[in-house]
Amino acid sequence: MIKFKNVSKFFDSQTVLRNINFYIDRGEMAFVTGPSGAGKSTLLKLIYLDEWPDEGEITVGDFHLTSLKLSRVPLLRRSIGAVFQDFKLINNLTIFDNVALSLRVRGINEKDIKTPAHEALKKVHLRHKAEDYPQMLSGGEQQRVAIARAIVAEPMLILADEPTGNLDPNTATGISRLFREINIQGTTIIIATHNRDLFKGSGKKVFQLDAGHLIGEEVG
Template sequence: MIEMQDVWKTYPDGTHAVRGITLKVDRNEFVYIVGPSGAGKSTFMKMVYREERPTKGQIFVNGVNLVSLKQRKLPYVRRHIGVIFQDFRLLPKLTIFENIAFAMEVIEAPKRLIKKRTMEVLELVKLKDKAGSLPSQLSGGEQQRIAIARAIVNNPAVIIADEPTGNLDPDTSWGIMKLLEEINFRGTTIMMATHNKEMVNTFRKRVIAIEKGMVVRDELRGEYGYED
């Protein structure tokens, strides 16, 4: 599903954000990426959907080598990768329905399928009644649910979630986590970067800890392992 082979990322200023990471994430796994701020987690995540390219090494997602992949083919690969951001990144002038539907329109899905699938994911995230609302009319938790709906509307094989509960209150965060668990149960691989110690220690999944750009711990049913 996701495989990294001796992956390095060095920025032009000489910063080594990722140093020699080798790992494999299997289909249907749920993996937490943890570590202190500045450890290289965001760079690591961005390389999985090729917002960043490694300086050295190979990265495979669904059997596709992202390093050698031609730029014109990247949009087709990204159809199978859903990304959830901490700051939601919803389009403010579009309704909730339109924000989700847009993800299907860009891949030229049939209009009838767009309407059907968009309403399906709105029902899954329990916001069907908000279809005609604008993002500004929703709470932070509701906006994150819409961001999740947009990420899954094209039935991706893998979801990359970078601090999806970072801006949310604790109660809302638990709801988002339970939703992600349900999506994972339905067969989607999830890789989630988080600083939420209580959540990691409660929803025991595989934990990959990154420090100074290196994997220092990789445990099944692991714990967060850092002080607040």
């Protein structure tokens, strides 16, 4: 499903990822961990083509990213639900419309949007905030909107960058459970986090990054 072969990424003279190799199967749930600045967000961004690799090959499902035509990038992105570390909510849209946008860009009929958008908000316990705007919400609430937006269209792959970074331990546990439930239904999920509680005892693959190097793989 996702394959990195000798992938490197440089920013100016800095090597941010060096010679990364790994494989994640369809339906797997895997974690990427490591200290701040290790390259976790950059690794996820490469899968979403928010950043392009400088060396190596990346395969995501049927997409060969290195040779992907620019015109096919939206197609790749529509098959992914992404929770960005900085959320990327649209401030002049309501919470409902932020989530609904995820369905609208996928060409879903307007009549088929309301129910799943409200369901997704219910899953992150924010149904009552549907008509608010992002700036009226706390950081943790905004993070949960970002999660609702990522899951609403039931993509084949979910990328979540520190999805519980702004949440209290109980809420984080709830979100962690939500991801596991979605994974059990067959969605491939990759979570970048330094919160070991998210993968401890999970039995899932955990990739350890350190200063741009993949230094190990353990079972959580």
